[in-house]
Amino acid sequence: MRIFLKSIPMLILGVVLFVPNVFAANSVTRLDGASRYEVAVNVSKQGWSSASTVVVANGTAYADVLTAAPLAYKYNAPILLTESSKLTKPTKNRISQLKPSKVIVIGGSISVSNNVVSEIKNLGVSTVERIGGRSRYEVAQNISKKLSSNSKAVIANGTAYADSLAIGSYAARNGIPILLTTAGSIPEPTKNAMSSKGTTSTIVVGGEISVSKSVYSQLPSPTRIGGNSRFEVAANIAKKYYSSSKAAFVSNGYQYADALAGSVLAAKQNRPMLFTDAGSLPTATRAVIGSNSKNTFTVLGGTISVTTNVVNQLKNVIVGKKVFVDAGHGGYDSGAVGNGLKEKDVNLAVAKIVNSKLSAGGAIPVMARSTDVFLELSERVAKAKSNNANLFVSIHANSASPAATGTETYYYTKYEADNSKRLATEIQNRLYKALNTQNRGVKIGNFHVIRESTMPSSLVELAFISNVNDASKLKSALYQEKAAQAIYEGIIGYY
Ligand SMILES: [Zn+2]
Incomplete structure (x- = not known):
């Protein structure tokens, strides 16, 4: 945590540690x-x-x-x-x-x-x-x-x-x-x-x-x-x-x-x-x-x-809410790789900032992982459940052909379909704007963590690691901060 915070410019640190009044409710x-x-x-x-x-x-x-x-x-x-x-x-x-x-x-x-x-x-x-x-x-x-x-x-x-x-x-x-x-x-x-x-x-x-x-x-x-x-x-x-x-x-x-x-x-x-x-x-x-x-x-x-x-x-409306923050992949599972990036590192960097913002904002965030370790998908779901999480947010980056670009957020219909869709929408509508990426929209996705989590859940694909422009944003501390802020505000928007 300390090492991580040192690596962020002071201006951003200020944003991380203080709760903006605008969300007062x-x-x-x-x-x-x-x-x-x-x-x-x-x-x-x-x-x-x-x-x-x-x-x-x-x-x-x-x-x-x-x-x-x-x-x-x-x-x-x-x-x-x-x-x-x-x-x-x-x-x-x-x-x-x-x-x-x-x-x-x-x-x-x-x-x-x-x-x-x-x-x-x-x-x-x-x-x-x-x-x-x-x-x-x-x-x-x-x-x-x-x-x-x-x-x-x-x-x-x-x-x-x-x-x-x-x-x-x-x-x-x-x-x-x-x-x-x-x-x-x-x-x-x-x-x-x-x-x-x-x-x-x-x-x-x-x-x-x-x-x-x-x-x-x-x-x-x-x-x-x-x-x-x-x-x-x-x-x-x-x-x-x-x-x-x-x-x-x-x-x-x-x-x-x-x-x-x-x-x-x-x-x-x-x-x-x-x-x-x-x-x-x-x-x-x-x-x-x-x-x-x-x-x-x-x-x-x-x-x-x-x-x-x-x-x-x-x-803050999120005070006391337990939010499970799931940085996708980790350990030997790098996720997507390209343009000098490993997805697991991008996911973790953004997840850590989301975690800090939630904590500073009065919520009770729980991270699936806070280091570079591997967790089975079922372990992530189980950890959210055992912590009585109110929400599950999984953070990923995308990969496809070099031309594919943009931001999308997924939910699934097995549990809490309406709330999960609402959560995904609140996040997506802020995230693509914050990253200034193409809006690929909110979609239904049959991914294990959002299919099996019983609380409202969504999975974000920040942008494409396989796309040069998207990757340059995913690499940037400033855009990581913007993405985290958008996810944080999306969670507040949900509540
Ligand atoms: Zn992924």
Whole structure:
């Protein structure tokens, strides 16, 4: 990959790595802000024009605040953030606008100082209630006491924030308390909370590193929602509880403040919280978006937390779609040979650029081969199937008499005939224009990979290796890039 990218001129690299806005189709709303305090204010503006209760939590230390979402939801209260020692200006202004009669402060006086409590009272709030505790576990227990009775409890690791924030919206919406544990043993306040709440079943969030088998086995009727990363845990929660929802919240998975502030709004809208890296959507997040066909996103935070590139990926209709990119031939099978070219090399070069574009665009591309190796046709079909590919695109170059010239794209009628034809048409109509070749059209072709693939599939013949003019284009990095762009845009056109 690195070696390959080095060989492309910088101008082309730019095109490969950034998603053009022109394909925007999914709906993305960003709740922005210059700071986490402003983001929380903007979340509250989105969900509340007035509020009789507001929850205030520490914006710089997560220990006490992880379990606040169900409480805030119960009182239909936005969560605003504060520094420990003083109320930040955006938070102060927002409390003045909302004019709540009550503010609930989360955590002990180390999390939110008595000075902040005084400042809130000075804004004319008649009741300021603190829900504290000697530890995060006790804070969680004390929050659970404020919730209505529920036979279920969520159990998450209290020394990290991602898992409890991923489940926050679901727990809040369903009035389920979030209780905290260490990986290896259940803290006393959590045991006490379960016994006083009469917990008969538990939802354990996170893998065995977060909540060990030993802890799991001590919990009442546990069900685990695990994952290999915070992104996967959040994706698995979304898969389990929100598979029919087309909408989701997206926040940076390595910062807790935006997700915390957003959790109550997500609960009000009955939407899951997904996590992202700042620069690009992680595969697990893409996968759940693609498999649930999500198309409406609320992004939490500014462009440093969630870059424009992530927003463009979310907007892109191919986000999360699994596209099998099949570079024809390989290894001892050179394919067509002529004019100094081997077809297998041309196919692979174009396939790699298509792969990069799909990946940068938010899709989940799978390459049949990424090196010069031989694969049986049946292996290619099997690989696409085992990867649950949504689309199959096979890339070839043509050969015939020296006079034969032009671009053509094939589909077959055995599976997904209409969709395959549509895919072939979307690609063909862009490809011959991009290569400035003769348009030989969309055709039915009885080729193994498009005959046996059960998903919509098409096979492109870029141009003729056996024709001098066509071959000169196939040789050129610029035309390879143009061809890949046309195929990429054809896939987007299909969706
Ligand atoms: Zn071929």
